[in-house]
Amino acid sequence: MSTERAEDILTRLKSDDRAALKDLFQEHYPLVCQSIHRFIRDHATTEDLAQEVFLRFWEKRHSINVTSSLPAYLRRMAMNEALGHLRRNKRYEEDEFIPENETETGPSAEESFLHGELQERVAAAINTLPPKCRTVFQLSRFEELTYKEIADQMGISVKTVENQMGKALKILRERLRGYLHLFL
Structure with missing residues (x-):
């Protein structure tokens, strides 16, 4: 369309x-x-x-x-x-x-709490991404689109999609660094 x-x-x-x-x-x-x-x-x-x-x-x-x-x-x-x-x-x-x-x-109360806290932190970190960066990240990770599909949908080059994903992942790693132990 x-x-x-x-x-x-x-x-x-x-x-x-x-x-x-x-x-x-x-x-x-x-x-x-x-x-x-x-x-x-x-x-x-x-x-x-x-x-x-x-x-x-x-x-x-x-x-x-x-x-x-x-x-x-x-x-x-x-x-x-x-x-x-x-x-x-x-x-x-x-x-x-x-x-x-x-x-x-099931998971213990502590595990459930930590999982909920982690989800909140990840969502908050994603929401702080610059708009184009956030859109590219969401289309890639949540909608499971290929970089080519994202580029076509957004009207940008595949290289721009790659750059925006790299930027998004770098920002998210920095913002979630203190929570790495919760992923393990």
Whole structure:
């Protein structure tokens, strides 16, 4: 999808044009399903969650601010929807498979706390990256795009993507240096 086409769809969506939602759905439904299917292997659930993504997009159309690209934004929404689904359903799945006479052997309270703290620190460090650097990092690490795909999507060279990733990793190493022991 061209940048102009994406901007047109976003403008039409913000003007409450339901046909724009149909266009968005037709062009990006496979991408959203593919992103969700990486986490959810059930086809019917994947389709349900994909529809939820588009419904949420429609509901939040007036406040949505797409800073990178529309496909990247939708991939992120899809990933968040899939992870949210897994979190919501994890409790039920665990309850189903733990025999009543067995005790739960999960991480200790300290391990859970450290894991949560580490996640917060990593997220905070990522948020401090310069915007272009952060976008490249997120597309590479969270969306699992190749450098070529990132370059095409952002309209920059592969070399620029490489440089931005190097810069991002250097900054993150510096910011997370004090937490290295938590990774081990």
